[in-house]
Amino acid sequence: MNRETVIGRLKEYGLGITQPRIEILSYLMENHVHPTVDVIYESLLENNPGLSRTTVYNTVQLLTKCGALRTLCIDESHVNIDENTMPHAHLLCRECGRIIDLPLKGISVEKASHPFTMDGNMIEEVHQYYRGLCQECRNKQNK
Amino acid sequence: MNRETVIGRLKEYGLGITQPRIEILSYLMENHVHPTVDVIYESLLENNPGLSRTTVYNTVQLLTKCGALRTLCIDESHVNIDENTMPHAHLLCRECGRIIDLPLKGISVEKASHPFTMDGNMIEEVHQYYRGLCQECRNKQNK
DNA sequence: AAATAATTTGGAACTATTACAAATTTATAC
DNA sequence: GTATAAATTTGTAATAGTTCCAAATTATTT
Numbered sequence: 440m441n442r443e444t445v446i447g448r449l450k451e452y453g454l455g456i457t458q459p460r461i462e463i464l465s466y467l468m469e470n471h472v473h474p475t476v477d478v479i480y481e482s483l484l485e486n487n488p489g490l491s492r493t494t495v496y497n498t499v500q501l502l503t504k505c506g507a508l509r510t511l512c513i514d515e516s517h518v519n520i521d522e523n524t525m526p527h528a529h530l531l532c533r534e535c536g537r538i539i540d541l542p543l544k545g546i547s548v549e550k551a552s553h554p555f556t557m558d559g560n561m562i563e564e565v566h567q568y569y570r571g572l573c574q575e576c577r578n579k580q581n582k
Numbered sequence: 583m584n585r586e587t588v589i590g591r592l593k594e595y596g597l598g599i600t601q602p603r604i605e606i607l608s609y610l611m612e613n614h615v616h617p618t619v620d621v622i623y624e625s626l627l628e629n630n631p632g633l634s635r636t637t638v639y640n641t642v643q644l645l646t647k648c649g650a651l652r653t654l655c656i657d658e659s660h661v662n663i664d665e666n667t668m669p670h671a672h673l674l675c676r677e678c679g680r681i682i683d684l685p686l687k688g689i690s691v692e693k694a695s696h697p698f699t700m701d702g703n704m705i706e707e708v709h710q711y712y713r714g715l716c717q718e719c720r721n722k723q724n725k
Numbered sequence: 726a727a728a729t730a731a732t733t734t735g736g737a738a739c740t741a742t743t744a745c746a747a748a749t750t751t752a753t754a755c
Numbered sequence: 756g757t758a759t760a761a762a763t764t765t766g767t768a769a770t771a772g773t774t775c776c777a778a779a780t781t782a783t784t785t
Contacts (some may be wrong), residue, residue, distance in 0.1 A: 455751065455752075455761095455762065455763070456751080456752095457750070457751070457762090457763060457764080458750085458764095459763085459764070460763090475741090476741085476742085477741080489764090489765080490764090490765090491764060491765045491766065492742095492765095492766090493742095493743085493744095493764075493765065493766075493767095494763085494764055494765070496741095496742065496743075497743095497763085497764080510658065512655045512656060512657070512658045513655060513709075514655070515653065515655045515661050515773095516740080516741080516773090517740090517741060517742095518658050518741085518742090530703055530705070532703075533706075539703070541700070541701065541703075543688075544687070544688035544689055545686075545687035545688015545689065546687055546688065554714065557684070557712075558684065558717070559717035559720070560673055560675075560682070560684075560712075560714060560715065560716050560717050560720070561714045561715040561720055562673070562712045562713075562714045563676075563712075563713055563714040563715070564712060564713040564714065565710075565712055566656075566709075566710070566711045566712065566713070567708075567709070567710050568709045569700075569703075569705045569706075569707060569708055569709065570705075570706055570707040570709075571697065571703060571704045571705045571706040571707065572703065572704040572706070573703050574701070574702035574703050577702070577703070577704055598731065598732070598782070598783085599782080600731085600732060600733080600781075600782070601733095601781085602732085602733070603732090618772090619772085619773085620771095620772080632733090632734080633733090633734090634733060634734045634735060635734095635735090635773090636733075636734065636735070636736095636773090636774080636775090637732085637733055637734070639772095639773065639774075640732085640733080640774095658741095658742095659741095659742085659771080659772080660771085660772060660773095661772085661773090
């Protein structure tokens with residue numbers, strides 16, 4: 440990912456420009472795989488020897504607070520990071536473990552993008568996810 | 583909760599009848615509060631001195647596998663237990679921390695109750711949850 | 726009632742995440 | 756550009772939820 444693009448993105452959110460932040464955001468903008476913090480950390484470690492796991496946690500937390508990222512709570516054992524901030528649903532495949540993007544059901548993307556009220560409650564975030572078998576794994580099993 | 587009712591429920595699922603299981607399922611059938619394992623454990627400890635935390639974990643896991651319970655993954659720091667197995671949505675209030683039941687959107691309860699296909703994927707579990715402010719907390723803040 | 730099987734217990738291990746103080750890097754002011 | 760101040764990163768230790776496991780207990784079967 441173009442370094443200037445990433446720096447621009449950090450500036451948009453009013454964040455300081457540092458090497459780790461560039462690397463982490465860059466990784467997320469290139470790899471749309473809903474990684475865990477540990478996957479990000481391990482992946483970046485090769486080319487960034489001194490990187491600390493804590494920094495990845497800190498940075499992800501910071502970017503999430505800014506609204507640049509979303510954290511997914513699908514697999515109870517850990518958090519997955521989603522850099523696509525447009526509201527959408529997810530499928531966690533019990534076979535391959537991947538998290539696949541799907542369209543939101545029953546609510547428009549526009550509505551889900553901003554707080555709205557429902558039965559007197561203020562809804563600020565909409566989360567939809569499924570567990571099951573993805574198409575690919577179904578095909579493999581039916582062979 | 584009537585002891586016989588709880589025992590009957592355990593038998594329905596083909597499970598052995600033991601004191602801890604009766605206590606735990608009884609608690610869940612009486613307290614519809616989406617408790618954590620720890621809340622269940624602490625609550626039962628008073629009247630069940632020897633109870634082990636591990637037993638609560640084991641039992642919850644067992645009941646979940648049977649389909650007698652559902653585990654919710656809303657707050658990333660822990661799992662919440664839901665003994666209402668009819669599909670429904672949840673709101674996690676950022677103020678009071680409660681988890682409130684809401685109706686499912688965009689999919690019928692009947693459809694969500696059984697596996698179905700969507701874009702070639704097999705959907706086995708439907709989860710919908712919101713984060714925001716519950717009605718009660720909104721009213722308090724607007725005073 | 727004895728033997729067998731299932732379950733529970735409790736302590737230790739594990740893992741994701743956070744806390745924190747020292748070291749380093751980045752931004753600011755001259 | 757360099758010195759200073761501020762922000763960030765690092766690494767270790769702490770925390771918390773959960774799982775592992777072998778011994779002890781309880782339930783079930785004979």
